[in-house]
Amino acid sequence: MNTVFKIYRFDPESGRNPRYQYFEIDVTKGQTVLDALIEIKAHKDGSLVFRRSCRSGICGSCAMQINGLNKLACETQVEDLKSKTVTIDPLPGFKPIKDLAVDMEPFYDKLRAVLPYLINPDSPPTDKERIQSPEEFKMIELATSCILCGGCTSSCPSFWADKAYLGPAALVKAYRYVFDTRDRGYSDRSGVVNNKHGLWRCHTIMNCNDACPKHIFPTEGISLLKRKVVEEKY
C-alpha cells in the first residue's frame, strides 16, 4: 500500500526554517513506522535524522509524534494508523536538535533530581536479598517498566507551560521508589516532588496515560504520591 510520510525536517546548520518533507513508499503488511523511516533513510534521503536502537520497544529511543500522538515508532504499525498520509514530528515540548532528534538532557536532569535509585541506610541482610512480598511489588510493578522514552512528559500540557516542571516520567520514577517497601529515601525526595515545579503542576489532564507505550498510567502514580505527601504533612 502506498503511503505518504510527511516528516518534520530541521537542520540548525542550514539556518532554514523547519519544514515538512514528503516521501512516498510502498508499505508492506506488518511494517512499522520505524521500518519506514529506516527505508526512507536508506533509499530516499540519507540525511534524515531519527533515534532508534532496539527496534522492539525496549530502549525508548524512538519516541516521536505520529499523526499527532506520542508513540514509539518501532511499536506502531503503519497499517494500524489507517491513514494515507502519516505525519511524523519530533516529541513536542523538547528542543529539536535535528529532524526528529530532540534534546533529552533536561528530561534526564529531572530524572536525576528525584534520586532514581534505592536509598536505604540499613545494610542489607548478608545471607539474602531485601525481601519484598508479591503484593508489595504489585504496587510498583507497572512503574518499574518505564523505558524513559519521554513520550508522557512530552505530551503533558503542564510541562509545555512550565519547562521546569518535573513531568510525569520523573514523578513516576519518584513514585516507583517512594512506594518501594525497601526504600527509605522519602525525606530526601519529598522536597523535590512537593514543589511548585513538582507534583502540584499536575492537573490530571491524563495525556500521559494515553502516550505511555507501556501503559503505566502515570497520573495514577502521581495522584498516589500527592496523597502520600499530604498524609505525611498533615
Next chain:
Amino acid sequence: MDRGIGSGGAFAWFFQRISGVFLLVALLAHFWVLHYVSGGDVTFQIVAQRLATPIWKTIDLAFLVLAIIHGFNGFIMVIHDYIHNHNLRLVLVSFIWIAGIVLGLLGTITIISFQAPAGGGL
C-alpha cells in the same frame, strides 16, 4: 537545575479539594433552599429575612470565605502554571491576595451588618 519558586504547595492542593467538596454541597443546598424551600418565590423579603438570622449569616460567611479562597487559590495555581518570571509572579500573586482580602472583607461586612428591613422590602 532551578527549582526556584521553592518547595511546598501541598496545602494549597489539599485545601482546594476540601473546599471544593464543601462548596459543592453548599452550592446545592443554596439552590435547594432558594428555589424549593421557600416555595420557589425568590423575593427580597424572603431572602432578607433568612439572611438576617445568625445561623444563615454563619453559613453564608463560611460560603463566602471558602469560595473566595478556593477561587483565588485557583488563580494562584494558574499563575504558577504559566508565569515563570519571578517579579511578574510576585506582582500578580500579591494582586490576587489583595483582591481576595478586599472582596472577602466587603462581603463579610455586608453579611455581618445586614438587618432585615422593618418595613418590608425596598
